[in-house]
Structure formats: structure tokens, C-alpha cells
Amino acid sequence: MFLFIPVENMASNNRLLVSAGEEVDIETLKAEAIAAGRPSSSTYNTRAEYRSRSASVAHYVLTRAKGICEACFQPAPFNRPDRTPYLEVHHTQRLADEGPDDIMHVTGICPNCHREAHFGPDTDAFRKRLEKFIAEKEGALDQETRADDHPAS
Numbered sequence: 552m553f554l555f556i557p558v559e560n561m562a563s564n565n566r567l568l569v570s571a572g573e574e575v576d577i578e579t580l581k582a583e584a585i586a587a588g589r590p591s592s593s594t595y596n597t598r599a600e601y602r603s604r605s606a607s608v609a610h611y612v613l614t615r616a617k618g619i620c621e622a623c624f625q626p627a628p629f630n631r632p633d634r635t636p637y638l639e640v641h642h643t644q645r646l647a648d649e650g651p652d653d654i655m656h657v658t659g660i661c662p663n664c665h666r667e668a669h670f671g672p673d674t675d676a677f678r679k680r681l682e683k684f685i686a687e688k689e690g691a692l693d694q695e696t697r698a699d700d701h702p703a704s
């Protein structure tokens with residue numbers, strides 16, 4: 552059985568970003584996103600399960616981006632009605648029918664870059680550059696976490 556769900560559209564339509572003043576524990580979001588991205592059995596049991604897993608990955612990725620496009624590093628072009636920055640969720644790897652929704656392969660980018668990712672002159676180079684940046688960013692986040700766990704003082 553195949554479920555076709557337009558994950559990216561769904562993610563950008565839902566209000567996934569936390570409101571500006573809200574305090575976010577990115578590590579909690581990340582743990583949820585990693586758990587959600589892990590392929591379960593051969594397929595997701597229900598559409599609802601798939602949807603909620605994708606939503607938690609998108610939530611983490613948009614929080615990680617902090618309102619700055621992960622491709623061109625410019626601020627989101629505008630805010631949503633709830634004043635959170637508008638970025639779109641883009642997968643650098645084609646999703647298999649059963650996922651996984653790996654946080655290393657999901658990015659938060661501006662609408663312009665998103666079009667370029669799909670329709671630009673060299674989508675392959677664009678993808679590689681984006682994946683390299685995400686790998687570095689995730690590596691830096693992991694180091695910050697370790698530093699938090701073991702304060703130097």
C-alpha cells in the first residue's frame with residue numbers, strides 16, 4: 552500500500568513554528584524529530600501517524616533555522632499572521648514511501664531558494680551545498696550540547 556502525502560506543503564501550511572516569545576528546548580524537539588524520522592516497520596500504520604511524525608521533524612527544522620534561510624542565509628521574507636518567520640520545509644532526499652524523515656536531509660529555506668532547489672539550473676549542486684551546510688550546523692549544535700552538559704567551570 553502506498554500513501555501519497557504532500558509532506559512539504561502540509562508542513563508549510565500548518566503553523567508549526569513556535570510563537571516568537573516562547574521558549575523552546577531545541578534538544579527536546581531534536582530528540583522528537585529523530586525518533587519521528589526513524590522508519591518504523593515497513594510502512595506507517597496510519598496516515599495520522601505519518602502526519603504527526605512529519606510535523607515533529609518540520610517543527611524541529613524550522614526551529615533550527617531560527618527564521619534564517621538555511622540556503623541563502625537571509626531572513627525569512629515575511630512573517631506569518633502569528634508573526635513567526637515564514638520558511639518552507641524542503642527535503643534534500645526524495646522521501647521513500649515509508650520515510651525516513653532524517654533531520655540531516657530536511658531543511659528550512661526561503662520560498663525563493665525552495666524554487667531554486669527544485670527548478671534551478673543545477674539542483675544537484677544546490678542539494679550538495681545544502682547538505683554540507685546542514686551537516687556542519689548539526690555538528691556545531693551537538694558540540695554546544697556537549698558543552699552545556701559539562702560546563703568548563
Ligand SMILES: [Zn+2]
Nearest residue numbers: 620623661664
Ligand atoms: Zn533562501
Ligand SMILES: [Zn+2]
Nearest residue numbers: 559640641642
Ligand atoms: Zn522541496
